[in-house]
Amino acid sequence: xxxxxxxxxxxxxxxxxxxxxxxxxxxxxxxxxxxxxxxxxxxxxxxxxxxxxxxxxxxxxxxxxxxxxxxxxxxxxxxxxxxxxxxxxxxxxxxxxxxxxxxxxxxxxxxxxxxxxxxxxxxxxxxxxxxxxxxxxxxxxxxxxxxxxxxxxxxxxxxxxxxxxxxxxxxxxxxxxxxxxxxxxxxxxxxxxx
Amino acid sequence: xxxxxxxxxxxxxxxxxxxxxxxxxxxxxxxxxxxxxxxxxxxxxxxxxxxxxxxxxxxxxxxxxxxxxxxxxxxxxxxxxxxxxxxxxxxxxxxxxxxxxxxxxxxxxxxxxxxxxxxxxxxxxxxxxxxxxxxxxxxxxxxxxxxxxxxxxxxxxxxxxxxxxxxxxxxxxxxxxxxxxxxxxxxxxxxxxxxxxxxxxxxxxxxxxxxxxxxxxxxxxxxxxxxxxxxxxxxxxxxxxxxxxxxxxxxxxxxxxxxxxxxxxxxxxxxxxxxxxxxxxxxxxxxxxxxxxxxxx
Numbered sequence: 235x236x237x238x239x240x241x242x243x244x245x246x247x248x249x250x251x252x253x254x255x256x257x258x259x260x261x262x263x264x265x266x267x268x269x270x271x272x273x274x275x276x277x278x279x280x281x282x283x284x285x286x287x288x289x290x291x292x293x294x295x296x297x298x299x300x301x302x303x304x305x306x307x308x309x310x311x312x313x314x315x316x317x318x319x320x321x322x323x324x325x326x327x328x329x330x331x332x333x334x335x336x337x338x339x340x341x342x343x344x345x346x347x348x349x350x351x352x353x354x355x356x357x358x359x360x361x362x363x364x365x366x367x368x369x370x371x372x373x374x375x376x377x378x379x380x381x382x383x384x385x386x387x388x389x390x391x392x393x394x395x396x397x398x399x400x401x402x403x404x405x406x407x408x409x410x411x412x413x414x415x416x417x418x419x420x421x422x423x424x425x426x427x428x
Numbered sequence: 429x430x431x432x433x434x435x436x437x438x439x440x441x442x443x444x445x446x447x448x449x450x451x452x453x454x455x456x457x458x459x460x461x462x463x464x465x466x467x468x469x470x471x472x473x474x475x476x477x478x479x480x481x482x483x484x485x486x487x488x489x490x491x492x493x494x495x496x497x498x499x500x501x502x503x504x505x506x507x508x509x510x511x512x513x514x515x516x517x518x519x520x521x522x523x524x525x526x527x528x529x530x531x532x533x534x535x536x537x538x539x540x541x542x543x544x545x546x547x548x549x550x551x552x553x554x555x556x557x558x559x560x561x562x563x564x565x566x567x568x569x570x571x572x573x574x575x576x577x578x579x580x581x582x583x584x585x586x587x588x589x590x591x592x593x594x595x596x597x598x599x600x601x602x603x604x605x606x607x608x609x610x611x612x613x614x615x616x617x618x619x620x621x622x623x624x625x626x627x628x629x630x631x632x633x634x635x636x637x638x639x640x641x642x643x644x645x646x647x648x649x650x651x652x653x654x655x656x657x658x659x660x661x662x663x664x665x666x667x668x669x670x671x672x673x674x675x676x677x678x679x680x681x682x683x684x685x686x687x688x689x690x691x692x693x694x695x696x697x698x699x700x701x702x703x704x705x706x707x708x709x710x711x712x713x714x715x716x717x718x719x720x721x722x723x724x725x
Contacts, residue, residue: 235431277526297459300475398524
């Protein structure tokens with residue numbers, strides 16, 4: 235079957251999708267977006283976490299057909315997504331045109347909103363790097379998507395809030411302390427404290 | 429495999445009537461695991477996520493009509509007052525990602541004895557609203573719903589539309605044993621609801637018998653003991669011997685197995701402990717001592 239969906243703001247079409255296929259498989263194998271990781275395939279590890287119509291879900295447990303017509307944000311689109319949310323762009327298209335300075339500053343190449351190449355980093359990504367929260371990196375995409383969504387909902391999370399929000403994301407390297415540091419750092423930066 | 433995508437409830441019922449073997453899929457948190465692991469290759473998948481009605485709930489006079497697909501996250505956020513036991517149980521389901529997708533309809537459809545919603549539904553009192561194109565709607569009492577390991581009272585052409593859960597008329601609790609706080613299938617679980625209006629106590633046991641069950645003998649004992657001692661009126665602390673007897677009878681209501689998550693004897697023991705604790709917590713709350721009842725899962 236064919237599945238049409240929006241991924242990171244761009245309309246996408248996947249063909250020859252098997253009816254029992256997961257959204258994760260479509261993203262990775264059919265749309266060339268390997269950022270979302272495939273590990274447990276049973277919703278235990280959170281490494282495939284994406285936003286589906288804004289809601290964090292395990293993409294391995296979403297049937298491809300269920301994503302028809304839906305809006306998906308993956309880690310590749312996280313920086314753009316965060317930029318638009320923070321007012322650097324307009325997700326809804328309702329805020330009218332590009333400013334002169336912005337238009338002058340535009341240049342071709344170097345960025346790819348699909349793969350995330352060269353698009354810079356979202357605040358949560360930068361915080362993960364600065365806090366040393368990335369080791370092998372396999373759990374990182376899922377943690378970034380989950381942490382970013384929590385900070386959107388809850389700009390001043392307690393440690394308990396962070397632990398709960400990330401309780402569906404397993405990391406076998408870090409012992410989670412650096413990840414906690416990274417999310418605290420991102421929250422503090424978001425609030426203008428650092 | 430065919431992917432059926434009904435746009436309305438009527439279309440879904442028609443599809444289920446035409447293809448009784450079709451597997452309904454909503455949150456996908458059970459069905460997709462089975463497909464990913466090649467444990468199941470249904471001929472038809474019946475996607476229910478386009479049917480908006482299933483994501484809505486109505487708070488009525490005596491009960492809440494909870495759409496089958498209302499995610500656990502919504503239950504935790506919006507129905508804590510009306511359905512405190514179910515809200516607590518919802519909070520112990522897996523992880524945020526899973527709670528954003530999964531709902532009570534899936535727990536009922538799968539009918540695993542380990543489903544977290546079951547003890548809360550049994551304790552609160554509930555009816556499952558099932559519907560078929562041929563015979564219309566019927567309400568299945570929760571006590572008659574679970575018929576065997578992963579079996580329920582649904583007919584092949586029926587779908588679960590909603591569950592009607594009695595609004596709490598007293599304190600409720602839910603407690604679950606697992607190796608960590610998140611992402612855990614219950615080793616065993618226990619739900620307890622005080623119903624001061626009828627002066628009764630109801631229970632629900634999870635993961636300690638082939639189906640979710642109530643500890644009816646324990647309930648009858650406790651109802652009689654509370655009545656006899658005038659506890660509902662005098663609000664005294666429940667006598668330790670009464671609490672112990674209640675716990676023992678709850679253990680006796682179990683019919684558990686040994687498996688990777690725990691042994692039968694551990695489950696039986698743990699259910700007794702959970703029974704005594706949840707009784708104490710709810711009773712303290714009933715007595716108005718304002719003891720914190722949240723986060724006790």
